[in-house]
Amino acid sequence: MIKDDFELLTDTPFLALDLEVMERNLRTMAALAKQAGVKLRPHTKTHKSPYIARKQLEYGASGITVAKLGEAEVMADHGIDDILIAFPLVGRNKLKRFDALLDRARLTVGLDDIAVARGINEVGEARKQRIPVYADVDTGLHRMGRDPLASVQSILDIAKLPYLEIRGLMSHTGHAYARPTEEEIRAVAIEDAELMNETRLQLDRLGLHVPEISVGASATARFIGEIPHATEMRPGMYAFNDRFVMAAGGAEERDCAVTVYATVVARPTPERIIIDAGSKTFAADAFKHGGHGHVIGHPNLTLKALSEEHGTIEVAGSSDLQIGDVLRIIPNHICPAINLADELYGFRNGELETIVPVLGRGKNR
Amino acid sequence: MIKDDFELLTDTPFLALDLEVMERNLRTMAALAKQAGVKLRPHTKTHKSPYIARKQLEYGASGITVAKLGEAEVMADHGIDDILIAFPLVGRNKLKRFDALLDRARLTVGLDDIAVARGINEVGEARKQRIPVYADVDTGLHRMGRDPLASVQSILDIAKLPYLEIRGLMSHTGHAYARPTEEEIRAVAIEDAELMNETRLQLDRLGLHVPEISVGASATARFIGEIPHATEMRPGMYAFNDRFVMAAGGAEERDCAVTVYATVVARPTPERIIIDAGSKTFAADAFKHGGHGHVIGHPNLTLKALSEEHGTIEVAGSSDLQIGDVLRIIPNHICPAINLADELYGFRNGELETIVPVLGRGKNR
Numbered sequence A, B: 001m002i003k004d005d006f007e008l009l010t011d012t013p014f015l016a017l018d019l020e021v022m023e024r025n026l027r028t029m030a031a032l033a034k035q036a037g038v039k040l041r042p043h044t045k046t047h048k049s050p051y052i053a054r055k056q057l058e059y060g061a062s063g064i065t066v067a068k069l070g071e072a073e074v075m076a077d078h079g080i081d082d083i084l085i086a087f088p089l090v091g092r093n094k095l096k097r098f099d100a101l102l103d104r105a106r107l108t109v110g111l112d113d114i115a116v117a118r119g120i121n122e123v124g125e126a127r128k129q130r131i132p133v134y135a136d137v138d139t140g141l142h143r144m145g146r147d148p149l150a151s152v153q154s155i156l157d158i159a160k161l162p163y164l165e166i167r168g169l170m171s172h173t174g175h176a177y178a179r180p181t182e183e184e185i186r187a188v189a190i191e192d193a194e195l196m197n198e199t200r201l202q203l204d205r206l207g208l209h210v211p212e213i214s215v216g217a218s219a220t221a222r223f224i225g226e227i228p229h230a231t232e233m234r235p236g237m238y239a240f241n242d243r244f245v246m247a248a249g250g251a252e253e254r255d256c257a258v259t260v261y262a263t264v265v266a267r268p269t270p271e272r273i274i275i276d277a278g279s280k281t282f283a284a285d286a287f288k289h290g291g292h293g294h295v296i297g298h299p300n301l302t303l304k305a306l307s308e309e310h311g312t313i314e315v316a317g318s319s320d321l322q323i324g325d326v327l328r329i330i331p332n333h334i335c336p337a338i339n340l341a342d343e344l345y346g347f348r349n350g351e352l353e354t355i356v357p358v359l360g361r362g363k364n365r
Helices: A004-009 A019-036 A050-058 A069-077 A092-102 A114-127 A148-159 A174-178 A182-205 A243-247 A334-339 B004-009 B019-036 B050-058 B069-077 B092-102 B114-127 B148-159 B174-178 B182-205 B243-247 B334-338
Strands: A014-018 A064-066 A082-085 A106-111 A131-136 A164-170 A212-216 A232-234 A258-269 A272-275 A293-295 A301-306 A311-315 A326-331 A343-348 A351-357 B014-018 B064-066 B082-085 B106-111 B131-136 B164-170 B212-216 B232-234 B258-269 B272-275 B293-295 B301-306 B311-315 B326-331 B343-348 B351-357
Touching: A014 A019, A019 A050, A019 A343, A050 A064, A050 A069, A050 A351, A064 A069, A069 A082, A069 A092, A092 A106, A092 A114, A106 A114, A106 A164, A114 A131, A114 A148, A114 A164, A131 A148, A148 A164, A148 A182, A164 A182, A174 A182, A182 A212, A243 A293, A243 A326, A258 A334, A293 A301, B014 B019, B019 B050, B019 B343, B050 B064, B050 B069, B050 B351, B064 B069, B069 B082, B069 B092, B092 B106, B092 B114, B106 B114, B106 B164, B114 B131, B114 B148, B114 B164, B131 B148, B148 B164, B148 B182, B164 B182, B174 B182, B182 B212, B243 B293, B243 B326, B258 B334, B293 B301
Parallel strands: A014 A343, A064 A082, A082 A106, A106 A131, A131 A164, A164 A212, A212 A232, B014 B343, B064 B082, B082 B106, B106 B131, B131 B164, B164 B212, B212 B232
Antiparallel strands: A014 A258, A258 A272, A258 A326, A272 A311, A293 A326, A301 A311, A343 A351, B014 B258, B258 B272, B258 B326, B272 B311, B293 B326, B301 B311, B343 B351
16 A cells, blocks of 8 residues: 555654545536536645645636635645735734735635724734725624625725725535535525625625635635635635545545544554554544544554554454554544645655655644 | 733733742642651643743752653753653654653653563663653543553563663542542552552562552642652642542632633623633633632632533622623643643732743643
8 A cells, every 4th residue: 555665754643635636626617617607715623735736826716715714834845826815913013914915915804893903904904905905794603794784884894994894705614514415505605695695785785895705614615616606615625625525515535635544553452442643633623423534455453542652442243453554534624634744755656756744744833 | 800911912812820829739749758768759731831840840849750752851841850641642653752851851651561671672672771660550530541450460571671670650630530438539649659669569569669659649648658668659630629629629819820710701791791702722621519719709600511611600689790890810720721821920929020821731742
């Protein structure tokens, strides 16, 4: 499975990236967006890698999304120019860094409050430059943003700030992952865009035209052709996929581009296998159906528990796996697993082609 | 709370280390071990920092424990010499690295299987050097090791390998964290050592003398004076403590040395506060009583949910917290939170004294 020379080069656990699967995922989503007539602005928090962001742009993305200012700095360092920072920038030091970054990239910022908007407006005023803003609208996730009705007044207030430009409305359909059926996930996707459009129509009536409706989540991305009003989509996980996306019907095992390679290091009982990858490799994100990963090729194995460095696999029936055997496992949630890795080993046709550094790892500021 | 100059130096989220609290924790545990007449070999996976490991040695630790070979390499790079690698080393590359590390540090390795032992024995044979080994015994955690009786034959087999020396028996009482009362946690601690001693007595009768009984976990560490047979203890979290250790009665809020500083970035509704720290800062380890952290000074706030970059706080009653306010939060589990950080900001008397790099971060191989 792993070539001999590669085994000498490194050892487990590590994250292997199947470049062909990833490129297929990127192309498929780009085609889907094109067909639906919406812009694709992938969320790069999944991979945190300028190398992959550039591929996304090359395949047709109109720009990228990042989770934090620190990720934007890394992407700008590598020549990526059109960046949505989908997080409110608060604090003097953040605004100072934002100001510096505006010298070298086109930035849009997400926010949901006049208190945050005032800081951004001050940066714009000092630069004599209008800063494009996406306003968060809460369409059901109950994280950022007010409900679609309450958002109207809040956005009108923000729009009065002279150095801001309300470029779009933005939501995230993360709540779709909890829905049990394809029909319900589709319904979340459509409701999300309908709700944002109601906000937009009201704003329009009150004299504020907002050009973009930007929708998120890989779980709902496949329905983009049926989603009304959306002008842009921001899926992230689709680049790699994972157990969450699989459970939401957005991918199959063959679409998962990143797998954890882990070695069996103990077999204390016939029912128990211990591997050398735990929550420091997979991250500890809980899965609604239980377990911590999908063990490829071994339907009778469940990755039952994670310590930091140990994974405990439960064997149903029997298994002849021995100490030294290597397993490939799809994580529950690929984004935090990537954030734990310094690099991804990029394979093509089973040969190591490139090592992709996760340059945005840990940039939580 | 944070000094003005410090605010310019950095921004949230970050991990603040109260050096006085940490030093008190280190001294208290060293005194406890001394009083009980056992060696202290702290598990450094909690802090992953040679700076702190050196302090532990300075205050009386006899050596250190690490979780992975990569952590041992980092510690040896910084002059630390007596290291227990509490993880089975499997694979050619691991053994090659282990061999290289033996040139510059005294190493002991943990394992529970003859298949792993054979690899270590080969390294010893090539070096003409006996390698000290701790054998894992399963005293209730059901992770590494066989049960105390089955361990006897397994350890006898391993002991036949000529270049190994069975130096000790080792367990981890991580299962104590799930016990609801102090009495039950004490009972776990005592049963653990009794079980290992049974294994030792049987081995003794069969002609194999094993000098060390090494017990683990900060949850049970405070009972060391009452734990029979133990010759060594390997607590880790006691250096910093966290919500897990607090819930197990092993620490109070004032004993928690590391807190996450996070900023309020959105207040979408009166009941909801969004902070700029999520699972990329706290890690996603679930807590038996729910929630993701203890918000210091705000008993009516619950850190209810984590996305990667957002923390969602639920307000009971009302809160006048505003965007820009900074909160201090104790994570559920400090070890994986440290593993997400590149550095800790070390304060003394509220002044930034030093930045402690987390040099062992991400060393999962």
